[in-house]
Amino acid sequence: MAETRGEVLQGTLDLIVLKTLEALGPLHGYGIAMRIQQVSADLLKLNQGTLYPALLRLEQRGWISSKWGVSDNNRKAKYYSLTRSGRKQLLAETENWERMAALMTRLLGRAEGA
Amino acid sequence: MEWLRILALRLLTIFRWRKLENDLDIELRSHVDALAEENMRRGMNEKEARQAAGREFGGVEQTKELYREQRGLPILETFLEDIRFGTRMLVKNPGFTIVAVLTLALGIGANAAIFSVVDAVLLRPLAYQDADRLVTILHRGYNPVAVANYIDWRDQSSSFEAMGAADYWSANLSGIDSPEHILGLQVTQSLLPLLGVEPLLGRLFVAGEDQKGAEHEVILSYGLWQRRFAGDSKVVGKVITLDGQPYTVLGVMPRTFKFAPFWATRAEMWVPNAFGDRIHSREGNSLRIFARLKRDVALSEARAEIATITARLEQKFPGTNRDVVVTPLKQNVVGQVKAPLLLLLGAVGFVLLIACANVAHMLLARSATRQKEMAVRTALGAPRKRVIRQLLTENLLLAAMGASAGLLLAGWGTPALVALSPASIPRVDTIRIDARVVLFLIAVTALTGVVFGLAPAMHASAVNLTDTLKDGGRGGSDGNRRNRLRSFLVASEFALALILLIGAGLMVRSFFALQSIDPGFNPHGVLSMAVSVAGTQESEPHRRAIFYRQLIERVRTLPAVEAAGGINHLPLAGDLWGWPFAIEGRGKPLPGESPMAVYRIVMPGYFETMRLAVLRGRDIAASDDPSAPGVVLINEKAAREYWPGENPLGKHITFDDDRRASPTWLTVIGIVRDAKQENWAEAPYPEVYLAALQNGGFLGEPESHASYITLVVRTKGNPATLSGSIKNTVWSFDRNLAISEVLTMDDVVAEANAEPRFEMALLGVFAGVALILAAVGIYGVMSYSVERRTQEIGIRISLGASRTDVLRLVVRQGMVLALAGSAAGIVGALLLSRLMTKLLYGVQPTDPLTFTGVAVLLTSVALAANYLPARRATRVDPIVALRCE
Numbered sequence: 001m002a003e004t005r006g007e008v009l010q011g012t013l014d015l016i017v018l019k020t021l022e023a024l025g026p027l028h029g030y031g032i033a034m035r036i037q038q039v040s041a042d043l044l045k046l047n048q049g050t051l052y053p054a055l056l057r058l059e060q061r062g063w064i065s066s067k068w069g070v071s072d073n074n075r076k077a078k079y080y081s082l083t084r085s086g087r088k089q090l091l092a093e094t095e096n097w098e099r100m101a102a103l104m105t106r107l108l109g110r111a112e113g114a
Numbered sequence: 115m116e117w118l119r120i121l122a123l124r125l126l127t128i129f130r131w132r133k134l135e136n137d138l139d140i141e142l143r144s145h146v147d148a149l150a151e152e153n154m155r156r157g158m159n160e161k162e163a164r165q166a167a168g169r170e171f172g173g174v175e176q177t178k179e180l181y182r183e184q185r186g187l188p189i190l191e192t193f194l195e196d197i198r199f200g201t202r203m204l205v206k207n208p209g210f211t212i213v214a215v216l217t218l219a220l221g222i223g224a225n226a227a228i229f230s231v232v233d234a235v236l237l238r239p240l241a242y243q244d245a246d247r248l249v250t251i252l253h254r255g256y257n258p259v260a261v262a263n264y265i266d267w268r269d270q271s272s273s274f275e276a277m278g279a280a281d282y283w284s285a286n287l288s289g290i291d292s293p294e295h296i297l298g299l300q301v302t303q304s305l306l307p308l309l310g311v312e313p314l315l316g317r318l319f320v321a322g323e324d325q326k327g328a329e330h331e332v333i334l335s336y337g338l339w340q341r342r343f344a345g346d347s348k349v350v351g352k353v354i355t356l357d358g359q360p361y362t363v364l365g366v367m368p369r370t371f372k373f374a375p376f377w378a379t380r381a382e383m384w385v386p387n388a389f390g391d392r393i394h395s396r397e398g399n400s401l402r403i404f405a406r407l408k409r410d411v412a413l414s415e416a417r418a419e420i421a422t423i424t425a426r427l428e429q430k431f432p433g434t435n436r437d438v439v440v441t442p443l444k445q446n447v448v449g450q451v452k453a454p455l456l457l458l459l460g461a462v463g464f465v466l467l468i469a470c471a472n473v474a475h476m477l478l479a480r481s482a483t484r485q486k487e488m489a490v491r492t493a494l495g496a497p498r499k500r501v502i503r504q505l506l507t508e509n510l511l512l513a514a515m516g517a518s519a520g521l522l523l524a525g526w527g528t529p530a531l532v533a534l535s536p537a538s539i540p541r542v543d544t545i546r547i548d549a550r551v552v553l554f555l556i557a558v559t560a561l562t563g564v565v566f567g568l569a570p571a572m573h574a575s576a577v578n579l580t581d582t583l584k585d586g587g588r589g590g591s592d593g594n595r596r597n598r599l600r601s602f603l604v605a606s607e608f609a610l611a612l613i614l615l616i617g618a619g620l621m622v623r624s625f626f627a628l629q630s631i632d633p634g635f636n637p638h639g640v641l642s643m644a645v646s647v648a649g650t651q652e653s654e655p656h657r658r659a660i661f662y663r664q665l666i667e668r669v670r671t672l673p674a675v676e677a678a679g680g681i682n683h684l685p686l687a688g689d690l691w692g693w694p695f696a697i698e699g700r701g702k703p704l705p706g707e708s709p710m711a712v713y714r715i716v717m718p719g720y721f722e723t724m725r726l727a728v729l730r731g732r733d734i735a736a737s738d739d740p741s742a743p744g745v746v747l748i749n750e751k752a753a754r755e756y757w758p759g760e761n762p763l764g765k766h767i768t769f770d771d772d773r774r775a776s777p778t779w780l781t782v783i784g785i786v787r788d789a790k791q792e793n794w795a796e797a798p799y800p801e802v803y804l805a806a807l808q809n810g811g812f813l814g815e816p817e818s819h820a821s822y823i824t825l826v827v828r829t830k831g832n833p834a835t836l837s838g839s840i841k842n843t844v845w846s847f848d849r850n851l852a853i854s855e856v857l858t859m860d861d862v863v864a865e866a867n868a869e870p871r872f873e874m875a876l877l878g879v880f881a882g883v884a885l886i887l888a889a890v891g892i893y894g895v896m897s898y899s900v901e902r903r904t905q906e907i908g909i910r911i912s913l914g915a916s917r918t919d920v921l922r923l924v925v926r927q928g929m930v931l932a933l934a935g936s937a938a939g940i941v942g943a944l945l946l947s948r949l950m951t952k953l954l955y956g957v958q959p960t961d962p963l964t965f966t967g968v969a970v971l972l973t974s975v976a977l978a979a980n981y982l983p984a985r986r987a988t989r990v991d992p993i994v995a996l997r998c999e
Contacts, residue, residue: 029141030148047172048149052142053184060120060184073151075144078137 013046013054015097018082018090021064026081028071029055055080063089127186128194138181146171193507200508204515210480211512214473217890218516218562220883221469223523224462226547226555230528231535232455233554234545236448241370241544243310244406248443249413251277251403251420255439256377256446258399261392263427263435267403270423273416277405278305280374281387282689285356285818286649286852290342295646295822295854296356297380298332299373300387306333308406309373316350316365319386331386332361336369338382357818358649361385375540376446377402396434404443416440433706447540453952454873461617461880464610466558468884470566471603471610472891477509477567478600479898481574488574501575509567510560517559521552534875536868569599601931604895608935609942611881611888612972616943618881619964620954621874627956628867634789634798635685635724637859639676641833642684642826645844646852648818655814659807661847662823663736666717668843669827674836677828679719682812684824687855687862690792695802697756698766698779709756711748712791712801713769715812720803721747721786723828724859731763731784738805744780745805750788752800767802780804794866795955824855833858873953885975893979896928900983907987908995917988924984925977932976936969 020035021027027035032055033048058064063086071077082090127134146167153163171177182188204211239245251267252259259279268277281300286293303319314336332354334343343349353360374381392398407416417440428435481488491501525547532545645665647653652661662680669678683689694708703709718736721728728747738745746767753762762782770777788798806812806823815821825844829836837856844851864871900907907920915923947959957964 028144030145033145047177048145048170049142049172049174049177050180052138052177053180056181056184060123061116071144071148073148075147076140077144078141 011093013050014058015090015093017051017054017058018063018086018093021080021082022087022090026067026069026079028069028077028079030071030077032080058086061089062086121187124185124187125190128190131186134185138178142171142174142177146174192503196504196507197511199504200511203508204511207480210476211515214476214512215515215519217469217472217887218513219519219523220887221462221466222513222517222520222555222558222562223527224520224880224883225466225558226520226524226551227527227531228455228458228462229554230524230547230551231531231542231545232459233550235539235541236452236455238541238544240375240444240447241311241372245444246442247275247407247409248309249405249407249416250441250443250446251405251438252441253399253439254437255441259401259403259438260396260399260434261389261401262394262396263424263438264401264403265389265393266427267420267423267438271416271419273408273411273419274405275408276304276308277403278302278308279387279401279403280305280378281400281402282378282819283385283817285383286358286646286850287342287354287356288358288649288850288852289355293649293850293852294342295644295818295852296338296382297378298383298385299378299381301384302387305404306373306384308404310406311368311371313365314368315347316363318365330359330361331364332356333365333367333384334363335367335382336371339366355649357816358653374402374404375443379540396431405440413440413442433704436706451539451869453949454869457617457950457953458873458876458880461614461877464614465880465884465887466562467565468607468610468887468891470562471607472887472894473512474566474570475600475603475891475895477570478573478603479894481505481570482902484574492575498575502571505571505574506564506567509571510563513559513563513566516562517555521547521555524551524555531876534872536872537865538869539872573599600895604892604931605935605938607888607891608932608972608976609939611884612936612939612968613943613946614877614881614884615968615972616939616947616964617950618874618877619968620947620950620957620959620961621870621877623957623961623964624954625867625870625874628795628870631790631794633686633794633863634787635726635859637863639830639833640724640826640828640859641836641840641856642687642824642859642862643837643840643844643856644684644688644822644824644854646818646822646854648816648821648852650848650850652848652851653816653821655810658813658821662717662806662813665823665825665844665847666719668846669825669840670719672836672839672843674830675827676830677719677723679721679723679826680717680806680823681720681826682713682715682806682824684826684855684857684862686790686792686794686866687857688824689819692799693769693802695767695769696777698768709767710800711752712799714801714803715806715809716803717806717823720826723826724789725828726789727787728784729787731782733784734803734805736807739807742808744778744808745783746780747784747786747803748782749786749798749801751798752802753785755800769804790866794863826859833860870953870955885972888972889975889979892928892932892976893982895931896924896980896983897986899927900924900987903987904990904995907990908992911990912992912996920988920990921981921984924987925980928980928984929973929976932973932980936972936976939972940965940969 016036017032020032024031024035029048029051033051036046055064055066059066059080063083064080065083066078066080069077069079146164149167149170150160150163153166154160158166168174182191240248242248261279264277264279268274271277279302283300284295284297287296301319303321306318313333316333318333319331334349339345339349346352349363350365352363354363355361372379373384405416407413420438420440424435424438488501491504492498528545528547532542535542647658647661652658666678666680669675683691691713692710693713694710696703697709716734718734718738720726721733729750731747734745734747748756748762756762757765762785765782766779767782768777768779786801786803789801790796791798791801804812811820825840827833827836827840841853841856844853907923910920910923943965944960951959
């Protein structure tokens with residue numbers, strides 16, 4: 001459903017959003033989208049709309065919370081911020097991700113070597 | 115628990131839908147706006163910037179759809195949407211909706227009402243603790259037991275936690291207001307505790323209180339406590355007067371407590387049973403034995419044990435321990451009514467099926483006109499599953515509306531049912547519409563919705579896109595499949611209706627057969643009442659004889675009284691004693707095989723009052739007193755049974771124990787017509803009538819259940835109007851005489867027939883409803899078919915078909931269905947009516963008259979229902995028919 005240059009897995013998108021909110025503090029959907037684009041240097045491009053169901057999902061699970069506010073250019077916008085359980089989740093997810101990445105690297109490296 | 119919280123969160127969104135939609139709109143719009151602004155800053159014009167923003171964002175509506183799915187519960191939302199849509203459809207077709215809802219309401223309401231009865235009477239456990247472990251131990255499952263046998267069974271068995279016995283008892287309660295004759299039971303100390311019901315006030319009997327000398331204690335029922343003691347909370351410990359004796363109130367049972375549940379059901383007080391010297395007696399069977407099975411003992415094991423014990427005792431005391439049966443208590447209580455209630459439940463089930471069939475072809479007819487809607491939906495990409503779901507939701511909605519209306523119907527019908535139900539149906543006082551009934555209703559409703567809705571929904575959804583969307587789709591011949599289904603539905607309706615009508619017809623025939631039974635006496639114009647002397651000065655033997663005679667003489671002098679007499683137990687309504695006797699000059703009979711007769715004691719004037727003919731010999735006269743030789747009259751059955759080919763007149767019999775050296779011989783002085791005894795439909799047993807004034811027991815027995823006389827009075831005009839003056843005549847002797855059971859003999863006879871009348875009435879009503887529904891069904895189908903075939907009929911007429919031809923064409927089509935259904939129904943009825951055998955009297959379950967009559971009735975109704983649409987068909991104007999469409 002998302003037309004991207006790099007495939008974005010659901011879990012990955014969750015992790016990216018959580019990390020973004022940790023790094024930048026409370027942010028609206030547009031801001032999160034911009035940040036992802038900026039960091040990935042357009043390598044990872046997602047339909048920005050898909051961000052919203054993901055934000056809702058994270059909110060339902062209690063990892064982020066939202067509050068209406070006003071954006072820099074004076075627009076009514078919903079600001080998302082990391083909750084305490086979101087922070088915990090981020091830690092767990094990061095660890096998980098790193099373990100996975102290390103495993104993949106080892107696996108792929110060995111396969112290349114053989 | 116996490117998923118539960120999320121589920122709740124998502125569920126709650128339903129109630130905030132509008133606000134959440136608004137929020138979402140704002141949030142997404144501001145995002146897209148921000149993107150567009152950014153693009154414009156990069157130098158695009160507004161239009162380009164917006165388009166680019168749209169691309170980057172990736173479709174606002176799609177995003178919203180994804181978001182909604184994440185936010186709420188898509189299944190539920192679709193369901194609610196379907197309901198909204200369904201409601202609109204039903205509101206748009208009020209005629210269809212009203213007829214369908216009413217039809218369903220009839221079916222569902224009748225089911226709920228009957229189920230509430232079946233549930234309360236048959237399904238629910240009795241109101242005792244672990245009632246399914248309670249059993250009775252009785253001769254042949256219902257006859258009473260002798261004291262010594264009870265004691266042996268109790269002491270020799272090990273299958274039971276406890277065993278107890280109950281005996282008939284009654285007493286005059288005096289000392290407060292007017293005296294009242296109150297029915298009760300004498301119970302062993304073990305009996306009440308084994309039921310596991312705690313008293314509301316006070317305590318139960320404790321060990322030793324059923325020994326001789328300590329029996330002047332009483333436990334009251336809630337009803338008696340309320341009625342006679344105004345619910346006095348300090349009643350425990352008080353002394354009340356029963357039969358002139360002081361009794362201490364030990365306790366009061368709770369409101370729901372009833373004992374015994376199947377015999378002596380009107381008992382309102384319980385006293386300890388002191389067996390005294392009866393503990394060695396294996397005669398005078400009067401006890402009902404109740405027992406609680408041990409936890410780990412199966413009914414079959416208990417039966418085997420009792421069989422062993424009684425076989426042993428039978429060897430030792432021949433004739434005393436035969437046919438002893440252990441029966442679950444519940445079977446004693448509901449065994450008699452099970453068959454008729456299940457029959458009624460089956461009947462309402464049929465009514466519901468017919469209602470479903472009617473609604474189903476209404477839906478089928480409508481689905482034809484909705485074909486285009488379905489085609490459009492399918493063309494727009496709705497999967498068939500989704501269309502069926504939409505239609506089923508509509509049907510469930512219809513069923514739910516029908517159920518609500520049906521519940522109203524049941525709420526009104528159930529109390530009416532209870533009010534009409536005969537006293538012989540146990541536990542009617544517990545019938546109500548409660549959660550269980552509503553649950554049943556919901557299950558029936560859901561089932562109904564699917565049953566009548568699935569087939570039409572499958573049909574409606576299976577549309578051929580191109581054919582339907584092409585304009586000529588309508589008016590052509592109707593799909594074959596749909597026709598077949600509709601024909602099947604109509605035919606089954608007729609089959610079901612026919613079965614119901616035959617059931618009802620058989621009940622009607624049986625009822626009239628019962629009505630035409632001659633009771634042997636003439637009940638019209640006779641009033642009866644029990645006058646009890648217990649606890650009064652008239653109780654003394656010599657005074658009692660004088661009192662009974664003077665009472666009857668004084669009643670005879672009342673204006674409008676034609677005749678008066680008295681008897682110990684009134685036929686059909688009163689108690690019934692079977693008594694063994696011996697015939698002079700015959701050898702000693704084998705144990706347990708003595709001649710037996712129903713034992714009546716009468717005052718002079720009884721036969722005249724009841725118009726019970728003395729066929730040979732003479733009536734009992736006033737001169738048959740203690741100074742004259744003992745006399746007895748016998749009924750025809752006794753004459754045939756015990757003196758076949760002989761003249762019984764002048765023969766001698768005795769009821770005295772053969773141990774006595776010189777028994778009192780009674781001379782047979784007359785033969786009386788056979789009269790009804792206990793059950794209306796039962797053939798009479800041998801019966802004897804002894805002279806009251808010669809009967810020491812009748813005149814001397816102090817116990818209140820034996821110290822009363824049932825006065826019978828034949829009056830001119832309505833007997834009920836005389837009850838006041840007769841009561842006053844009684845009380846002119848003594849204010850303390852208790853009067854009870856004031857009944858006209860017509861009422862007694864009506865009560866004896868109440869159960870078959872009730873069953874007949876209900877079955878008749880259900881069959882009537884079924885007939886109407888079936889007629890409406892075939893009428894609807896034929897009207898629809900005529901409407902669809904207007905064009906064809908127009909062509910036929912323009913080609914020269916006469917009115918008669920058209921009439922015949924349409925009627926034949928309908929009649930083929932009706933007759934095919936009826937034929938199937940007759941086969942079904944032949945199979946099913948056999949189940950009614952036990953409920954029928956004087957008519958075979960395959961009674962040809964009923965079968966023919968019902969078939970003719972149903973055919974005429976079908977003809978009439980066919981004729982109307984057929985006549986309409988003959989009025990088709992060929993020009994109009996060919997031009998339209």
